[in-house]
Amino acid sequence: MPSLEDELFPSTPGKFKIDRGHNINRQFHRCFASTSTMFIWALFLIALTASYLSFQSFVDSGNRYFTASWGGIQWEKQIRNSAKTNRPGGMSVLVTGAAGFIGSHVSLALKKRGDGVVGLDNFNNYYDPSLKKARQSLLHSQAILVVEGDLNDVKLMAKLFDLVAFTHVMHLAAQAGVRYAMENPSSYVHSNIAGLVTLLETCKSANPQPAIVWASSSSVYGLNDKVPFSELDRTDQPASLYAATKKAGEEITHTYNHIYGLAITGLRFFTVYGPWGRPDMAYFSFTRNILQGKTITIYRGKNKADLARDFTYIDDIVKGCLGSLDTSGRSTGSGGKKRGPAPYRNFNLGNTTPVKVPTLVNILEKHLRVKAKRKIVEMPGNGDVPYTHANISLARREFGYKPTTDLQTGLKKFVRWYLSYYGYNRKDVW
Numbered sequence: 537m538p539s540l541e542d543e544l545f546p547s548t549p550g551k552f553k554i555d556r557g558h559n560i561n562r563q564f565h566r567c568f569a570s571t572s573t574m575f576i577w578a579l580f581l582i583a584l585t586a587s588y589l590s591f592q593s594f595v596d597s598g599n600r601y602f603t604a605s606w607g608g609i610q611w612e613k614q615i616r617n618s619a620k621t622n623r624p625g626g627m628s629v630l631v632t633g634a635a636g637f638i639g640s641h642v643s644l645a646l647k648k649r650g651d652g653v654v655g656l657d658n659f660n661n662y663y664d665p666s667l668k669k670a671r672q673s674l675l676h677s678q679a680i681l682v683v684e685g686d687l688n689d690v691k692l693m694a695k696l697f698d699l700v701a702f703t704h705v706m707h708l709a710a711q712a713g714v715r716y717a718m719e720n721p722s723s724y725v726h727s728n729i730a731g732l733v734t735l736l737e738t739c740k741s742a743n744p745q746p747a748i749v750w751a752s753s754s755s756v757y758g759l760n761d762k763v764p765f766s767e768l769d770r771t772d773q774p775a776s777l778y779a780a781t782k783k784a785g786e787e788i789t790h791t792y793n794h795i796y797g798l799a800i801t802g803l804r805f806f807t808v809y810g811p812w813g814r815p816d817m818a819y820f821s822f823t824r825n826i827l828q829g830k831t832i833t834i835y836r837g838k839n840k841a842d843l844a845r846d847f848t849y850i851d852d853i854v855k856g857c858l859g860s861l862d863t864s865g866r867s868t869g870s871g872g873k874k875r876g877p878a879p880y881r882n883f884n885l886g887n888t889t890p891v892k893v894p895t896l897v898n899i900l901e902k903h904l905r906v907k908a909k910r911k912i913v914e915m916p917g918n919g920d921v922p923y924t925h926a927n928i929s930l931a932r933r934e935f936g937y938k939p940t941t942d943l944q945t946g947l948k949k950f951v952r953w954y955l956s957y958y959g960y961n962r963k964d965v966w
């Protein structure tokens with residue numbers, strides 16, 4: 537086995553081996569033999585120390601710059617103003633993922649009814665960040681501040697709770713997308729697991745503790761084939777890493793409810809669509825490709841069975857989110873100590889009418905007045921499930937959840953938004 541010295545000074549096979557110890561000693565004596573050489577060495581050391589110190593101060597100022605992007609007196613004032621309620625008994629809600637699709641809609645609805653809202657979003661580039669910035673501007677026009685920061689930034693999270701006694705957290709920030717999980721698995725762990733835990737740690741220590749409503753997913757039903765999906769059905773067979781992180785989120789939130797008395801509600805959203813939606817989702821990318829004359833790929837299941845989804849319109853989801861916040865109950869702990877049991881709930885929020893994917897394309901063709909170029913392929917084994925269908929009786933009983941928008945109507949509204957947002961002249965399309 538080579539010695540440490542051999543590793544540090546590897547010998548070259550076939551070459552003459554020097555006596556290192558002897559040689560180094562001789563060099564040392566030669567170097568420090570005269571005072572002038574020692575003086576030069578001292579100067580060298582001083583220069584080295586000075587450059588190290590200036591490098592440190594550069595690094596420090598870099599850090600200050602980083603934190604300054606969310607700090608300062610002015611910023612704190614904006615946070616407090618944004619969190620102010622405007623109705624008796626109003627809530628102060630921290631909405632994570634506020635520049636996202638569902639987050640922006642929920643934030644606007646809360647503000648509209650007089651609740652205080654502070655948004656948080658990391659503006660990552662999973663899809664076009666300019667769409668997120670446009671949603672942020674929309675929220676800003678309604679006096680809602682969206683802080684640019686990551687859930688995993690412990691200091692930022694603590695600061696937000698120092699500034700505002702949030703009554704509720706609407707946690708919608710997540711790495712979404714079922715199929716992208718095969719491309720970038722760690723992004724799911726970063727946001728859906730680590731970020732969730734950081735948020736829960738912050739909430740558990742807050743005084744008062746907020747109640748938490750968060751985005752789980754219909755994908756937790758995975759390979760379950762008992763339809764419609766009820767909250768009592770098994771959720772231990774996820775078909776994708778995305779689904780697995782959402783299922784893990786349900787277990788993680790349960791432990792925080794159990795140990796710290798946090799009131800927790802998980803919402804299993806069923807394929808949410810609508811204006812200001814997510815460009816990675818099928819209805820959105822189909823629209824873009826149909827308008828650009830590009831071929832769309834439609835997946836098909838076993839035995840040539842069409843895939844179907846319980847597509848749910850955004851306004852119905854917003855009502856479900858607000859209903860959940862209103863009935864969330866209170867967290868019982870404070871400063872990390874549980875004082876009694878707190879509510880722990882999970883609800884399906886779907887539309888209850890599954891529609892086949894080719895039918896979705898027919899509806900888009902009708903609204904866009906453009907024929908789609910279709911390519912039908914076997915569903916790749918990438919985490920997709922063939923069918924989703926929500927049983928919503930629990931949410932109906934708890935807070936009167938009742939979806940009212942069918943896919944025809946919802947897609948019409950989406951297409952209208954899409955054309956105006958991306959600057960299509962209707963004449964270009966029709």
Ligand SMILES: O=C(O)[C@H]1O[C@H](OP(=O)(O)OP(=O)(O)OC[C@H]2O[C@@H](n3ccc(=O)[nH]c3=O)[C@H](O)[C@@H]2O)[C@H](O)[C@@H](O)[C@H]1O
Nearest residue numbers: 712713714753754755805806807817818833834835843920
């Ligand atoms: O309910 C959820 O919990 C999830 O809903 C959504 O997932 P999905 O239901 O998979 O929606 P989406 O991608 O629009 O695909 C719709 C259909 O089109 C099919 N599909 C898709 C792409 C394509 O190119 N072709 C195709 O046929 C595809 O096979 C599927 O049958 C959210 O993205 C996810 O973040 C999560 O919230």
